[in-house]
Amino acid sequence: METIIETKELTKIYNPQTTHKVVALKNISMSIQQGSFVSIMGKSGSGKTTLINILSTIDEPTSGHVYLLGQDTYLMSEKQKAEFRKEKIGFVFQDFNLMDFLDVKENIILGLRLNKINIKDKEKDIQEIVDELDIKDILDKYPFECSGGQKQRIAIA
């Protein structure tokens, strides 16, 4: 099986060389295989968000390396990282980050629009995904009309 995420000796120190110094991550080495589901658990303040932010290239480690699909993120420019996030990484945020002024279907296809993908070519894929996630009956609703679980599935879609 292919390794899709790998870290070597990741360390993150916030505010180094100050009295507010916080060692949030210390020498984290791990690898995640394609197709696996991984949960990161730990008490509040243990570094989960810091780790996710670094794995997703939103933040940078103080030392150590992250390899995404074999690429060393340290060697990627900000522009390359932005492209990588757009094309390869999906996020579902705790508060879902749906667009309140767009209906459910428009929220789902927003990512396609941003990538300038022809929606008509993707209609079949969209149908499959909304079927699988059981949200086809709420496609013309707005996020405020949906339950928490529905909003989560819309974000996944």
Ligand SMILES: Nc1ncnc2c1ncn2[C@@H]1O[C@H](COP(=O)(O)OP(=O)(O)O)[C@@H](O)[C@H]1O
């Ligand atoms: N931007 C920041 N500046 C300084 N310290 C931070 C910052 N973000 C998080 N921390 C500290 O780093 C540690 C890990 O935080 P975090 O990754 O948010 O933990 P978790 O998500 O597991 O609750 C905590 O001690 C937190 O106070």
Ligand SMILES: [Mg+2]
């Ligand atoms: Mg957190």
